[in-house]
Amino acid sequence: MSEIKTIGLLTSGGDAPGMNAAVRAVTRAAIYNGLKVKAIYRGYKGLITGEIIEFKTQNVSNIIQQGGTILKTARCAEFRTVEGRKQAYETLIREEIDALVVIGGDGTLTGARIFASEHNFPIVGLPGTIDNDIFGTDSTIGYDTALNTIIEAVDKIRDTASSHERLFFIEVMGRDAGFLALNGALASGAEAAIIPEIATEVDQLEDLIKNGFRKSKNSSIVLVAESELTGGAMHYADRVKNEYPEYDVRVVILGHIQRGGSPTAYDRILASRLGAAAVESLIDGQRNILLGIDDDQIVSVPFSKAIKNDKPIDPELLKVLKVLSI
Numbered sequence: 001m002s003e004i005k006t007i008g009l010l011t012s013g014g015d016a017p018g019m020n021a022a023v024r025a026v027t028r029a030a031i032y033n034g035l036k037v038k039a040i041y042r043g044y045k046g047l048i049t050g051e052i053i054e055f056k057t058q059n060v061s062n063i064i065q066q067g068g069t070i071l072k073t074a075r076c077a078e079f080r081t082v083e084g085r086k087q088a089y090e091t092l093i094r095e096e097i098d099a100l101v102v103i104g105g106d107g108t109l110t111g112a113r114i115f116a117s118e119h120n121f122p123i124v125g126l127p128g129t130i131d132n133d134i135f136g137t138d139s140t141i142g143y144d145t146a147l148n149t150i151i152e153a154v155d156k157i158r159d160t161a162s163s164h165e166r167l168f169f170i171e172v173m174g175r176d177a178g179f180l181a182l183n184g185a186l187a188s189g190a191e192a193a194i195i196p197e198i199a200t201e202v203d204q205l206e207d208l209i210k211n212g213f214r215k216s217k218n219s220s221i222v223l224v225a226e227s228e229l230t231g232g233a234m235h236y237a238d239r240v241k242n243e244y245p246e247y248d249v250r251v252v253i254l255g256h257i258q259r260g261g262s263p264t265a266y267d268r269i270l271a272s273r274l275g276a277a278a279v280e281s282l283i284d285g286q287r288n289i290l291l292g293i294d295d296d297q298i299v300s301v302p303f304s305k306a307i308k309n310d311k312p313i314d315p316e317l318l319k320v321l322k323v324l325s326i
């Protein structure tokens with residue numbers, strides 16, 4: 001039998017659409033199972049400073065459709081220190097919180113893993129990031145919404161690109177992961193995606209030119225992942241200006257619009273399923289795991305595995321993009 005009576009809940013790192021749906025699901029599932037929920041504001045920062053209130057079912061009414069996170073989020077340097085994490089632990093003891101559900105990206109889960117092993121504290125992590133860069137889950141909460149925001153923006157840019165017969169480099173988020181760029185390119189019919197996963201192996205611009213890039217078209221769109229490994233959209237635009245001055249080049253950096261907006265049905269359902277499963281896992285005595293989705297089934301992955309491994313890009317996607325961009 002579980003000894004967990006009170007679950008603490010926080011969102012951390014970059015906000016992602018669907019985090020609220022997950023907050024709602026954890027809260028309601030916990031209360032349904034007779035547990036108390038304590039909402040921790042501003043991620044690990046609020047855990048250290050004790051910014052905590054008990055949530056009832058009505059605290060999460062009318063939020064499933066809202067982007068961002070009602071719990072707020074923060075980057076917290078103190079949590080990277082032993083002393084900061086000790087203070088966080090003292091808060092949990094004081095607040096009589098028996099287990100934590102943390103919703104966030106790679107950094108958040110790394111912090112959770114370190115904290116859990118240092119203080120022997122039960123934690124379940126949910127993947128909440130638009131980057132989709134977490135090993136062990138097909139999709140992260142927020143990724144589908146961000147992808148849809150990207151294709152909506154690219155559709156609009158395409159109108160002006162084709163009217164002026166221009167080459168556009170559109171920079172999308174994703175840090176060192178190319179999922180948004182690659183799948184965004186596929187879904188918007190872009191000519192190519194420049195992604196960090198292969199940035200050090202091939203000169204992707206040379207590849208584009210070699211493949212007859214723009215020969216049969218009056219405009220071109222290339223999605224570039226924001227990573228330092230690719231150099232970003234400006235880097236490629238400068239290169240084209242210098243090396244291929246015949247092209248009329250423009251750059252668009254999509255920026256933070258990719259983070260906002262009402263979550264898609266997919267993200268709402270994913271967040272709801274993962275949130276409910278997080279509570280059930282804790283009741284079942286599981287701890288220090290990430291919950292994800294694999295082949296439409298909820299799966300659990302030990303923190304150590306989820307964090308240590310990089311999630312690979314499927315080469316089939318790269319191939320399809322190349323084939324369809326002739």
Ligand code: ATP
Pocket residue numbers: 012013014015044074075076077078079080081104105106107108109110111112114128129130131
């Ligand atoms: P996103 O990928 O959307 O940006 P994220 O969760 O990866 O989200 P980070 O800023 O990397 O965002 O991490 C969030 C917080 O997690 C950090 O501000 C810090 O408090 C904590 N954290 C990250 N890495 C560590 C670490 N190595 N040790 C302890 N805590 C960490």
